[in-house]
Amino acid sequence: MIRLSRFFIGLIFCMLLLPLSVLGFIHYQGLKEFATQTLVTELNSEAFVIRENLENELGALTGGLRLLTGHETIIKGIASLYYGSQVRERFENFVNRYSVVSSLYLVSRDGRVREHFGGKIRPVERNQAIRQLMTRLDKAYESGVLSGRVAVIEDKELVPTGDHMGLVFISSISSVVVRGADGVQGFLIAIIPFDNLLAQANRASHMERSTVELGETLPPNQSGFISQYQRLQIGEKDYAPSINLFIRVSRSPESMRDAVNEAIRPFISYQVIFLLVLMMVFIFSFRPILRAFNALYGIIRRMEAGQLVEATTSRIWEFAHTERLLIDMQSRIRQQLSTLEENNQQLAGMAREKDRYLEELSLLNQSLEGKVQERTNKLALTLQRLEISNRIFNQLIHLRQALPNDASSELLLTTVVKHLVACELEIPFAIILQPANEPRQVYTHTGFTRDTIVPLQAATSDYLFDAGLYTIPLPPPFGGGWILLQSDNLREEMLRGMMLFARELGGYLENRALTNRLAFWARTDGLTGLGNRIAFDQTMADLETSLDKEAGLFLIDVNGLKELNDTRGHEAGDALLRTVAERLRQCLQGINGSLYRIGGDEFVILLEGEGVEQKGELVARLQQTQFQPATLAGREHGVSFSVGYADSHKTPFSLLYKMADKAMYQQKQAYYEHKHGVQDAGLEDSSESV
Structure with a gap:
């Protein structure tokens, strides 16, 4: 506790000192801002x-x-x-x-x-x-x-x-x-x-x-x-x-602070001296007031000791009046104490009744809170299940939107893993993808400790649970994979969502397989199994856009196909085309190039990059293959063809086919002129030539 005299002096002192301190602080801030602006101006001048x-x-x-x-x-x-x-x-x-x-x-x-x-x-x-x-x-x-x-x-x-x-x-x-x-x-x-x-x-x-x-x-x-x-x-x-x-x-900051302090130090010294002088004047001016407060403090101490103040001891009217009020207050306080004691006894009885009522109310609240908590938990569980199902369904929709119709197995696996992780299942899982005629793709999530060997019976049911592992197969016939979930007790909504995920993934694999088959047969010649005219045109278009890639084109036309079709039937002609396709495949082994059948009896060998440098070796192989006999429709025939060649070294890319066709036509014309000359001379071959 603080004495009133000291509090009054401190209050007066603060009321005087606080405004002066605020004014001094404002002055200090103004000086500091002025010094800072001066330094900034000097910095700007220096930069200029x-x-x-x-x-x-x-x-x-x-x-x-x-x-x-x-x-x-x-x-x-x-x-x-x-x-x-x-x-x-x-x-x-x-x-x-x-x-x-x-x-x-x-x-x-x-x-x-x-x-x-x-x-x-x-x-x-x-x-x-x-x-x-x-x-x-x-x-x-x-x-x-x-x-x-x-x-x-x-x-x-x-x-x-x-x-x-x-x-x-x-x-x-x-x-x-x-x-x-x-x-x-x-x-x-x-x-x-x-x-x-x-x-x-x-x-x-x-x-x-x-x-x-x-x-x-x-x-x-x-x-x-x-x-x-x-x-x-x-x-x-x-x-x-x-x-x-x-x-x-x-x-x-240090140099700025030092410079500012240096600039304002004289002003701060003057302010401190002024405050010290003002404090000394204040102390000497308030000495009479301090004596009056000390007299009032003596009166209060006598009342605390139980002594009655019978006469006024102060010459100050305000203090004397305060003594009379204190004497009257003593008698009133005694009366009020007796009344207060009676009231306290009544309040104690009421407090006991209140405690009994609060205890009963607390028991009732606990019962209600238990029921509310039970229903809240059930509602939270239902909402959590609904949230899990919605999250799985949303990721399933995003997965189907993100996958193109012809995605590779690597892209498919990466995309599936991404959306499975986004489902936030919080359980370890693994994915096995093994579509027909494609390598096996396996992904194991962090924390998955089980083997990825799938039991045989897992392929005949919607899912299989064995020793803490759920195995969900992708639906046949194009599924070729499984989703493995490592959990002792998987929630029903998660299991249904993953089964739907597996069915959607199996349906995508089926669509992709059918699309790939259609694309393959659209670019493949059905008789020889070679690329057709569509595949050839696409390859030429790709090469033409690759400006730094060299290409060489062999245009091959089978000699005597029409004659064979007219004399031995179209089955013999088809056998001749298959024979030529197989021999051309053998000639192209080990050489960087591709083989196409672009018309009835026209074939194309397209060399790319380093394959152009192997042109001589391919020409030698084609020459060795010329006129070798083959059995067509039960009879042996000598198989021959005319060849024309052009490459991008000497010919613009857009004219490769035209120049190769021109060279092939010249060779074919020479072949038929030679053949008619042999027939006019009455010569015959040991085997029938085509």
């Missing part, structure tokens, strides 16, 4: 000075490069080694004059360094960015554009210091003095590291605690740092495209 200094330095540098590019010694130094020492001397003088330049290179038009000062030769000749800039500059010169090129490079060998970032200025060198040529003879390349620009910027800086940064992009400002930015545009007139570099001048 640095930018002006760098602009002047780079402007003088570009002018010097322009003069150096047009100097006769530099121009002649490209074609003649005699001027090498003079070129190097000029380079040295140039670098000494412009300290931001680390190295200079005189490069011929073919990219070879003729002379240099500072730096290394090989990194310049190997740098692809510099080569591209020289190529663009050469093309720009041919178009009548005479400006140079400037770019930012990052190379550890060309810029070995700092962050390996720098500027590269490239100017074209052209003059009729050299070889009488009117065009670009070479290039002048200047490398300027960012570290040299920062050194130049720091020399221009007049604030000791400032940090200067330079770059195309700057990292985010550190927390608490105060920064000012300036944009430096390079190459606006003589070099293109221009580059924007950003200059950031920063001050750390």
Whole structure:
């Protein structure tokens, strides 16, 4: 507890001190804000000075490069080694004059360094960015554009210091003095590291605690740092495209705080002295009031001891009146204490009745809470089951929308796993996919510890449960897979959802198999099993869009098919076509190519990539196959065919078929002329020739 006199003095003191403190704090904040704004203005001024200094330095540098590019010694130094020492001397003088330049290179038009000062030769000749800039500059010169090129490079060998970032200025060198040529003879390349620009910027800086940064992009400002930015545009007139570099001048929180405190320290000292003087005046002014409060405190202590105050001891009217009120209060308090004791006894009886009533009410509430909790649990379980079912159905819909009709087994497995995981079953599972004529695909989820060997009886039921493992087969005939769920007691809604998932997946596999069969027979010749005209046209279209792929085309026409059909029937003709298809397959073994039947008696062998280089070997095999006998309709016949060839080395891709057809027709015409000559001479073969 605190005495009233002390509380009153403290209250008066606070009422006086608090406004003064608030005013002092406001004054301090104003001074701090003013000092901070002054420092920010200085930072902005410093950034502007640095930018002006760098602009002047780079402007003088570009002018010097322009003069150096047009100097006769530099121009002649490209074609003649005699001027090498003079070129190097000029380079040295140039670098000494412009300290931001680390190295200079005189490069011929073919990219070879003729002379240099500072730096290394090989990194310049190997740098692809510099080569591209020289190529663009050469093309720009041919178009009548005479400006140079400037770019930012990052190379550890060309810029070995700092962050390996720098500027590269490239100017074209052209003059009729050299070889009488009117065009670009070479290039002048200047490398300027960012570290040299920062050194130049720091020399221009007049604030000791400032940090200067330079770059195309700057990292985010550190927390608490105060920064000012300036944009430096390079190459606006003589070099293109221009580059924007950003200059950031920063001050750390510590240096800013020290500078602000230094600026406002005198004002704070004056305020503290003023507050101390004011406190001394306040203490001496309130001494009479303190005596009056001490007298009042003595009266209160006597009343606490049970002593009655019979006479007024204070000369202050307010204090004397307070003593009389306290005496009257003593007598009234005694009467009220007796009345209060009676009331307390009555309240105690009522409290006992209230406790009995609250106990009965608590028992009733507990019974109601139990029933409400039971019904709430049932409702939550129903909602949870409904949520699980909806989640599985939604993922089933998304799965069918995400799968194309001809998805590969890998894509199918990946997509199924993705949507099963999205079902949030929270149980380990595995998926086995084994469609007909496709390799087995198995995925095991994290936590699945059982074998993926499926019992035989699992394929004849909707699902099989054995020792904590649910096995759900995909429906036949195109299912070819199972979903395995590792759980001792799987919820009914999860089991129904997974069975529906399996049926949908089996239906997709059935549709995919039928689609693949239709696609296969649409691109396959039914008689020979080779690709048909549709497959050939599709392959040619794909090759034509692949501009860097070479192709060779053999057009093969069976000799005498119509004659055989007319004399021996179409069954013999079909046997002849199957025989030719099989022999062509054998000829194509080990060669990168494909075989097609594109018409009645026309076949095509299409060589791709390295297969074009094996053309000679394929021609030799085709020649060995010519006129070998085959049994057709019970009789032996010599099988022959006419061949025409064209490749993309000498023929445009769109004319390959036409040129091969022309060559094949010439060979066929020669064949029939030879055959009619033999028949006119009365000669006969030992076997009937087709």
